[in-house]
Amino acid sequence: MSYYYFYYLVIIIFSNSISVFCQEQRIYRELITEPTKFTPEYKRIISHDELPVVKNELSITLKLYLESHGSVWYNVFHKGRWETSNISIPALWLKPNDSVPFPSCSNTGNSNIGLAMDGYGFLLNRWYHIAYTISNLDKRMNFYMDGEWVGSFSIKYIQGQSFIFNDGPLYIGWHRWKGFTGQISNFRYYNFRLSHSEVLMDYSGEDPTKYNDNDESSKKYFIDLTIAFFLGIMVLAGGLFIHKIIIRRRYQEIPNPM
Missing domain, CATH: 2.60.120.200 (Jelly Rolls)
Structure with a gap:
């Protein structure tokens, strides 16, 4: 069940990353x-x-x-x-x-x-x-x-x-x-x-x-969206890396029946 909370947290961080960079609205x-x-x-x-x-x-x-x-x-x-x-x-x-x-x-x-x-x-x-x-x-x-x-x-x-x-x-x-x-x-x-x-x-x-035919605004929006995308990818990759570490540590903690 804790894994679901972990993935839910990653999704929240990913969504917030996009909203921060795309919050300016016309x-x-x-x-x-x-x-x-x-x-x-x-x-x-x-x-x-x-x-x-x-x-x-x-x-x-x-x-x-x-x-x-x-x-x-x-x-x-x-x-x-x-x-x-x-x-x-x-x-x-x-x-x-x-x-x-x-x-x-x-x-x-x-x-x-x-x-x-x-x-x-x-x-x-x-x-x-x-x-x-x-x-x-x-x-x-x-x-x-x-x-x-x-x-x-x-x-x-x-x-x-x-x-x-x-x-x-x-x-x-x-x-x-x-x-x-x-x-x-x-x-x-x-x-x-x-x-x-x-x-x-x-x-x-x-x-x-x-x-919107304002070139500068369009460029800024595209740049912000690109940054938000890569930031989200980094957060997701980091989350998966941490998840693997957690699984590995739990596996190592399992006692050997022999």
Whole structure:
């Protein structure tokens, strides 16, 4: 009976070896599904603990409908404790009067830096699909409108600077200043960087987590899986070796009837 426990232990160790190396999953949470009305006074606040765990990358996609332009800078989404810090990743602002998008972020060189998307102001009373992606691996923030890649910001000092992620809440439709008047639907928060192809999948209503054309992520997953496989083989081989030793010792302990 003890042998069964021994083999059961080997199987547990083998399974845990694989799970340790393959535990990172590409997931998202849809925070808003149906069209939701936002006003300068109405907002959504999502705590950090309610969001997928982010290490070095994230993406946000949503559909946005503006009913009026603001007279001051106003916010679509912002993550960070604005009461005590200017650190913000991710963040999307709209400029006064014409609602030109200004996707922004924080890095070790500047707490508020981004893209002034002049010429891409949102028209009123129509829906737009927006995608915001950021990656410390690529050192780049990308911005998409209706599936089209329209802007990018890259860190210049690759070795010396990096984006700063934070554990503050996610504000939707509001910041320290008033928010916008309009609607938001299909607001998704991803724990990885969407590629352009995956942005197009989200734009068409598909699930990008079921498909991965990110070469670096694919290579990393293959390497982790390979390591987990060989680690499991080593554990299994070691278990069999120990098992043989146990059998040999028990055989030697059997008294000779002669």
